[in-house]
Amino acid sequence: MFEGARSGTPEQAIADGRTLAEAGFDMLDVGAVAARSGPPVPAEVEAAALVPAIEGLADVGVPVSADTFSAEVARAALDAGADAINDISGGGEEMFGLVAERGCGYVLMHIEGPPRVDRPAREYEDIVDRLKSWFGGRVEQAVGLGVSEEQIAIDPGLDFDLTAEQDLEILRRLPELHSLGLPLYVSLSRKDFVGAVLAGSWEERWPAGEREWGTVAAVALAVRGGADVLRIHDRSSLQAVRVAGEIQGSSGKDAGSPNSSAIRTTEDTA
Numbered sequence: 001m002f003e004g005a006r007s008g009t010p011e012q013a014i015a016d017g018r019t020l021a022e023a024g025f026d027m028l029d030v031g032a033v034a035a036r037s038g039p040p041v042p043a044e045v046e047a048a049a050l051v052p053a054i055e056g057l058a059d060v061g062v063p064v065s066a067d068t069f070s071a072e073v074a075r076a077a078l079d080a081g082a083d084a085i086n087d088i089s090g091g092g093e094e095m096f097g098l099v100a101e102r103g104c105g106y107v108l109m110h111i112e113g114p115p116r117v118d119r120p121a122r123e124y125e126d127i128v129d130r131l132k133s134w135f136g137g138r139v140e141q142a143v144g145l146g147v148s149e150e151q152i153a154i155d156p157g158l159d160f161d162l163t164a165e166q167d168l169e170i171l172r173r174l175p176e177l178h179s180l181g182l183p184l185y186v187s188l189s190r191k192d193f194v195g196a197v198l199a200g201s202w203e204e205r206w207p208a209g210e211r212e213w214g215t216v217a218a219v220a221l222a223v224r225g226g227a228d229v230l231r232i233h234d235r236s237s238l239q240a241v242r243v244a245g246e247i248q249g250s251s252g253k254d255a256g257s258p259n260s261s262a263i264r265t266t267e268d269t270a
Contacts, residue, residue: 031067100146174225
């Protein structure tokens with residue numbers, strides 16, 4: 001994520017996480033490998049940064065998810081006290097088997113290939129129909145391997161293998177994804193598509209540090225669209241979730257209450 005969301009060390013991640021929980025965020029998502037493209041990170045290196053942070057946040061009083069696509073690292077994070085796995089890889093037999101074995105929460109994100117690999121976005125006749133078909137197949141596979149549907153939340157993976165136009169179409173039609181019957185986990189914080197909208201082009205998109213208020217607008221509309229969990233970094237976005245939830249009447253989701261499902265995350269790159 002952007003520089004302002006990185007803790008740098010496990011010790012700082014623990015301190016930051018405690019501060020965020022005190023500020024009213026209802027979950028913490030902790031990761032040690034950036035989602036952007038780059039060389040592979042060995043599991044032992046990732047775990048060495050991630051596991052101490054998870055251990056130090058286990059008693060913080062809110063659920064903690066481990067942001068990893070490595071089943072080996074996910075197992076270590078669960079042993080350290082993580083409540084859920086946030087997986088940007090789109091899942092697979094090894095990860096699904098672990099989630100089934102441990103009974104933990106699981107965020108399944110749409111992606112059309114291996115994570116951390118640059119590739120051109122695909123064109124789809126209807127991107128929302130594609131998401132529904134893709135999630136349907138992945139969830140069927142996970143359930144076949146013993147995962148309960150109650151363990152799964154789905155993330156449309158904005159910016160991952162998607163154009164800015166596709167991201168916007170997904171957000172406009174977010175309520176249609178509720179037909180899958182699973183909680184919607186929407187990661188919006190300072191996304192590239194926000195920078196592209198603000199700049200008027202993808203090539204000249206504003207840097208992440210300048211996307212805070214564009215994120216606020218997207219977050220408020222995602223609440224209106226029925227997002228159940230918002231993965232965000234800024235207190236301004238947390239305010240947007242709460243106020244939008246109250247205006248929306250919480251839609252039965254309690255989105256605007258102090259116990260809302262808004263998530264404040266840190267990208268911990270020790």
